[in-house]
Amino acid sequence: AVAAGKVFSGGGDKVIAVRSLEDGKRIQYLTGHAGAVLALAASLDGRLLASAGTDRSIRIWDANTLELLRAINNHGDAVHALAWSPDGKRLASGSTDRTVRVWQPEIGRLVRIVRSHDSPVLALAFGEKHLASGSADGKVRIIDAASDAILQVLEAHRDWIAGVAISKDGIVSADWTGRVLRWKDGVPSEVK
Numbered sequence: 001a002v003a004a005g006k007v008f009s010g011g012g013d014k015v016i017a018v019r020s021l022e023d024g025k026r027i028q029y030l031t032g033h034a035g036a037v038l039a040l041a042a043s044l045d046g047r048l049l050a051s052a053g054t055d056r057s058i059r060i061w062d063a064n065t066l067e068l069l070r071a072i073n074n075h076g077d078a079v080h081a082l083a084w085s086p087d088g089k090r091l092a093s094g095s096t097d098r099t100v101r102v103w104q105p106e107i108g109r110l111v112r113i114v115r116s117h118d119s120p121v122l123a124l125a126f127g128e129k130h131l132a133s134g135s136a137d138g139k140v141r142i143i144d145a146a147s148d149a150i151l152q153v154l155e156a157h158r159d160w161i162a163g164v165a166i167s168k169d170g171i172v173s174a175d176w177t178g179r180v181l182r183w184k185d186g187v188p189s190e191v192k
Helices: none
Strands: 006-010 016-020 026-030 037-042 048-053 057-062 068-073 079-084 091-095 100-104 109-114 121-126 130-135 139-144 150-155 161-167 170-175 180-184 187-191
Touching: 006 037, 006 048, 048 079, 057 079, 057 091, 079 130, 091 121, 100 130, 130 161, 130 170, 139 161, 139 170
Parallel strands: 037 079, 079 121, 121 161
Antiparallel strands: 006 016, 016 026, 037 048, 048 057, 057 068, 079 091, 091 100, 100 109, 121 130, 130 139, 139 150, 161 170, 170 180, 180 187
């Protein structure tokens, strides 16, 4: 993740390395996770950083001061994916517990839980009106951002979903085999 002139990276060592975007020099390490850090996401304004991992927790950091603002412990298993809403007021998290949870991260309030996933949630994207979740079952689910309703299930991948993105032109999804699909009105086309 990149925010406030810094590059943040996490991994199996339970820490988040912070480096200068300008010269790549290490600034410091952020500590507090009790397991591997699997996901990082910066708010669009670059003010906040969210981290999550195998310890089932989500941590909210000030990207400028590097201060831990809040720890959220509510998932039942590892957290693999994080995505901020475009306005920065909500944070979505996806987990091995087969849920997507939506938060007011600055106060740690759980807004809603989206169940109805048949396998671990590995990727998330947050758009103006929808969330897209990608799961280990190869499905991309389109979720109403204002409720827990799953509006559509997109099925064309044959492997775990590694990433999803939302744009005004539709949704893009990629699986672990490297196959990338662009979805327009629920119809996939291969991206080469």
